[in-house]
Amino acid sequence: xxxxxxxxxxxxxxxxxxxxxxxxxxxxxxxxxxxxxxxxxxxxxxxxxxxxxxxxxxxxxxxxxxxxxxxxxxxxxxxxxxxxxxxxxxxxxxxxxxxxxxxxxxxxxxxxxxxxxxxxxxxxxxxxxxxxxxxxxxxxxxxxxxxxxxxxxxxxxxxxxxxxxxxxxxxxxxxxxxxxxxxxxxxxxxxxxxxxxxxxxxxxxxxxxxxxxxxxxxxxxxxxxxxxxxxxxxxxxxxxxxxxxxxxxxxxxxxxxxxxxxxxxxxxxxxxxxxxxxxxxxxxxxxxxxxxxxxxxxxxxxxxxxxxxxxxxxxxxxxxxxxxxxxxxxxxxxxxxxxxxxxxxxxxxxxxxxxxxxxxxxxxxxxxxxxxxx
Amino acid sequence: xxxxxxxxxxxxxxxxxxxxxxxxxxxxxxxxxxxxxxxxxxxxxxxxxxxxxxxxxxxxxxxxxxxxxxxxxxxxxxxx
Numbered sequence: 251x252x253x254x255x256x257x258x259x260x261x262x263x264x265x266x267x268x269x270x271x272x273x274x275x276x277x278x279x280x281x282x283x284x285x286x287x288x289x290x291x292x293x294x295x296x297x298x299x300x301x302x303x304x305x306x307x308x309x310x311x312x313x314x315x316x317x318x319x320x321x322x323x324x325x326x327x328x329x330x331x332x333x334x335x336x337x338x339x340x341x342x343x344x345x346x347x348x349x350x351x352x353x354x355x356x357x358x359x360x361x362x363x364x365x366x367x368x369x370x371x372x373x374x375x376x377x378x379x380x381x382x383x384x385x386x387x388x389x390x391x392x393x394x395x396x397x398x399x400x401x402x403x404x405x406x407x408x409x410x411x412x413x414x415x416x417x418x419x420x421x422x423x424x425x426x427x428x429x430x431x432x433x434x435x436x437x438x439x440x441x442x443x444x445x446x447x448x449x450x451x452x453x454x455x456x457x458x459x460x461x462x463x464x465x466x467x468x469x470x471x472x473x474x475x476x477x478x479x480x481x482x483x484x485x486x487x488x489x490x491x492x493x494x495x496x497x498x499x500x501x502x503x504x505x506x507x508x509x510x511x512x513x514x515x516x517x518x519x520x521x522x523x524x525x526x527x528x529x530x531x532x533x534x535x536x537x538x539x540x541x542x543x544x545x546x547x548x549x550x551x552x553x554x555x556x557x558x559x560x561x562x563x564x565x566x567x568x569x570x571x572x573x574x575x576x577x578x579x580x581x582x583x584x585x586x587x588x589x590x591x592x593x594x595x596x597x598x599x600x601x602x603x604x605x606x607x608x609x610x611x612x613x614x615x616x617x618x619x620x621x622x623x624x
Numbered sequence: 625x626x627x628x629x630x631x632x633x634x635x636x637x638x639x640x641x642x643x644x645x646x647x648x649x650x651x652x653x654x655x656x657x658x659x660x661x662x663x664x665x666x667x668x669x670x671x672x673x674x675x676x677x678x679x680x681x682x683x684x685x686x687x688x689x690x691x692x693x694x695x696x697x698x699x700x701x702x703x704x
Contacts, residue, residue, distance in 0.1 A: 282679035294679040314679070382655050412692070418670070423659040428670050432692040483693030489668045497667045505690040513690040521667030529667050539689050564689045572684070576676060578666060592676045600687060615683065619675040 276300040278590075278621035286613035289321035289332070306347045308354075314339045316362075323563065323608045324445060327456045327465075337362040350377040364397040364443070384418040390434075398443040408438025424491040434481040441475040447559045452606060453548030459607040468551055473560050476544075481507040487517075495523040510543030511565065527580040533596075538569035547604040566605045572598040590621040 282294040298312035316339070321332035338361050345354025352375040360367040373388040390412035398404040416430035446455040448467025455470035457463075487501040501517035519533045542565040544558040574596030581589045593616075600611040666672055671694070685691055 278675050280675040280679070282683075284680075284683050292679075292683060294683075296675065296679065298675060316679075316682075380654055381657070414692075420655050420660065420663060423655055423662060426663055426668060426670075430693060434692055481690075481692060483690065485693035487670050489663075489670070491662045491665075491668060494662065497665075499667075501694075503690075503693045505693065507690075509689075511689040513688070515690070515694075523665065523667065529665070531667060537688060537690075542689065564687060568688075570684075570688070574680075576673075578673060578676070592673060594676050594680070596680065598684065615680055617676055617680060619673075621675060 275302045276621060276623050278619060280592075280617060280619035282615065282617045284613060284615040286611050288323060288608070288611045289326075290318060291320070292316065292318045308343075308345045308347075310341075310343045312341045314341075323459065324442075326459050327454060327607060335362055337365075345373070350381075351375070364399050366395045366397070368393045382420040384416075386414075386416040386418070388414045390414070394438070396439050396443060404443070406439035406443075408436060408440060410434055410436045426489050428485075428487040430485045432483045432485075434479075436479045436481065438477055440477065440479065441473045441560070442562065445473040445561050446470045447473050447549065447561045449549045449555060450551035451548075453546075453561075454606055469555075471555060471559065473562065474558055475560060475562075476509065476558055479507055479509055481505070497521045505539075509565070510541070511539055513537065513539035527582075529576075529578045531576045531578075533572075533574045533576070535572040535574075536569070537572075539567065541565060541567045541604070547606060563602055563605050563608060566602055568600060568602045568605075570598055570600045572596060586624060588623040590619075590623065592619040592621075593617070 277299045278297070280296045280298075282292070282296070284290075284292040284294075294314060294316045296312060296314035298310065300308065300310040302308050316337035317334070318337075319332060319334040325333065339358060341356065341358045343354060343356035345352055354373045356369075356371045356373070358367075358369045360369075369390065369392040371388055371390045373386065375384060375386045377384055390410070392410035392412075394408045394410070396406045396408065412432065412434040414430065414432040416428060418426065418428045420426050447453075448455045448465055448470055450468035451466030452458055452461065453467055454465030455467050456465055458465045483503055483505045485501065485503045487499065489497060489499045491497040497520075499517075499519040499521070501515075503513075503515040505511070505513040505515070515535065515537045517533065517535045519531055521529055521531045523529055542560065544556060545560055545562075545565045547566070549556065549559055574594055576592065576594035578590065578592045581591070583589055596615050598613045598615075600613075602608050602610070662668065671677075681694075
């Protein structure tokens with residue numbers, strides 16, 4: 251029965267690959283819930299399956315939904331009622347192992363009422379030096395179409411080309427290091443189709459949540475971003491096992507792009523293995539960024555309307571702190587069947603130093619996942 | 625005469641070269657397959673447990689101006 255359910259999930263998730271679907275080796279379900287002080291709630295269920303053909307070919311598929319209800323700062327500023335929307339995403343991936351080289355590809359489609367995205371990735375992984383070194387290269391192409399609710403003829407495309415190189419090195423029986431670089435070029439339409447930027451006054455069009463009064467901007471113009479963005483991210487991650495039942499990890503990312511956004515991300519974790527089939531992990535993440543070069547909290551009318559302008563908090567100076575704890579456990583149901591259970595609870599504080607109407611956002615999230623391995 | 629590189633850039637390049645040198649030098653140090661049991665545990669994996677982290681990563685990533693480097697976190701406009 252368990253195998254039937256997993257096989258059904260795999261068959262439903264992989265219709266594009268046609269007949270050669272092998273037995274399902276893994277089927278899973280997860281549920282993500284997030285609530286924040288910016289009046290946004292997210293519920294995201296996900297179902298996934300993995301099949302393996304003759305030990306060398308791996309096929310996987312997943313479907314996830316992203317249902318969110320929001321009365322966030324953008325919506326409050328626009329003085330509109332809270333909205334509920336759903337994003338659906340399907341992912342497929344196929345990979346084949348040739349001795350020391352694994353080659354694979356993946357595709358995703360993400361759709362919602364005003365944004366559609368197709369993503370393709372090709373990936374190659376080489377095991378080198380007796381499998382102590384792993385080199386991974388991947389290239390990515392994403393095609394997005396941005397729409398606007400209520401205007402079916404409004405369709406603006408954007409494309410992303412990306413390349414990634416990751417080197418993973420076993421340093422000792424207890425230590426492993428990973429370094430990598432990812433570069434992306436995005437071209438096309440990148441601004442919100444709904445946001446307006448206020449010139450002069452308090453810089454707010456619509457309603458100012460700070461003053462609880464209508465905004466005093468003397469002029470309101472649609473948000474307008476450059477149509478080209480080169481993004482670079484360099485990462486280093488390290489894991490060290492203190493003993494058979496404890497380990498620690500550190501990670502760092504440096505990011506810089508042609509819009510002037512520079513960021514640093516530091517991640518740390520401590521893991522404890524109380525039983526061989528259980529892992530408890532405590533994670534901490536710190537993120538800080540500088541604003542995009544064209545971001546202003548308020549735009550001065552004396553300087554005229556600049557060529558690019560935004561009221562996107564993601565382009566304002568900000569930092570965040572996140573703490574999360576997770577549990578992963580495995581139960582052997584019978585000699586061929588294992589049940590994996592996972593639970594994660596996290597909290598994040600986002601701080602905005604120069605964004606009118608928003609200084610801090612607190613969020614809490616819970617993820618549960620159940621996976622059946624056959 | 626060309627301007628010398630700034631100390632900051634020089635320091636970053638030196639650090640990057642040091643990390644690369646250490647990584648490749650250690651590639652010459654053989655760690656036998658039977659010595660890698662501990663490294664195979666879930667707590668030593670980079671980017672593991674996708675079912676546990678993909679939705680959270682997506683929700684976090686869309687609230688920041690940066691992207692990439694770490695594991696991919698799905699598509700869409702990130703309006704949530």
